[in-house]
Amino acid sequence: MTATDVTRPPARLCATPSWLITQTATHAARLVSEAFGTVGGRRYHYALLAALEEFGPASQAELGRRCSIDRSYVVEAVNELTDKGFAVRAPDPADRRRNIITITPAGERELERIAATLDVAQDKLLAPLSSGERKQLTQLMARVLDHHTHR
Amino acid sequence: MTATDVTRPPARLCATPSWLITQTATHAARLVSEAFGTVGGRRYHYALLAALEEFGPASQAELGRRCSIDRSYVVEAVNELTDKGFAVRAPDPADRRRNIITITPAGERELERIAATLDVAQDKLLAPLSSGERKQLTQLMARVLDHHTHR
DNA sequence: CCGATATCAGTGTTACTGACATTG
């Protein structure tokens, strides 16, 4: 029995989804950071590169909406991507407020490299769950998230 | 169809549990903060009060272990709880390194008040899920979290 | 001497807010 487990959390917390989710998110963020090593790998790079690859060139505002990243942070992340040669920033001739961001071949290779690294981290994160349970969890979370991003 | 939905996230992200979890955690934290209003209500207060109520008086180190709160943050949170009269801090005569934290009657009332407020937030958070699905999600998350807190 | 405790100071990430100039 674990009746005397000094690390056992209060029952109220274990029954509170928001606590479970925020706690697990902390572990998830740590696992992902560790997977990237301390070398630069921002978590946002993956999201932005994935959006660029799937939907093609886009403005910074569109990238922010798709990836739920604040505009001010998109600026920094795109700076880093262009610094490393993973994306190109160019003014949009049709709308001079916008920048058009385009992924480069090096960026596509980086995307696949990050994806492989991330896969390992997902496996560690969901280690105690079976394949079917992982799919269940993913689908439930996707529905919750979709509900909140569509207001 | 939502084929032209400008807010649709990349498919890669929707299939990445760590992204789903961290994104949902952000929404959860926002909902909980809103529920507490801007009036003081740290998220930690609930965890600490719940631990004190369930396990009785405890040292700050024990509270930190049970609630997964860093020692340095336990100090601040306990300061706030004692300032508001929700807990009492007293030196442990049996071990003079320790402080013994005890919940007060006002703290127990506050705990119930926060619990009711939190219930509403949980309902908003999991709005798109049925009762059975909410239980499923909660149990899956609890197993993942348990795995990582027990190393 | 080692380990645990409480405290404090400081850092890094990230969400958010507000301001601003430019453009549609």
Next chain:
DNA sequence: CCAATGTCAGTACCACTGATATCG
């Protein structure tokens, strides 16, 4: 005039690290 865009400065929350003094 209003809305959107890109940029920047600043704030808040919180996880984490390290230092320190005290005590078992």
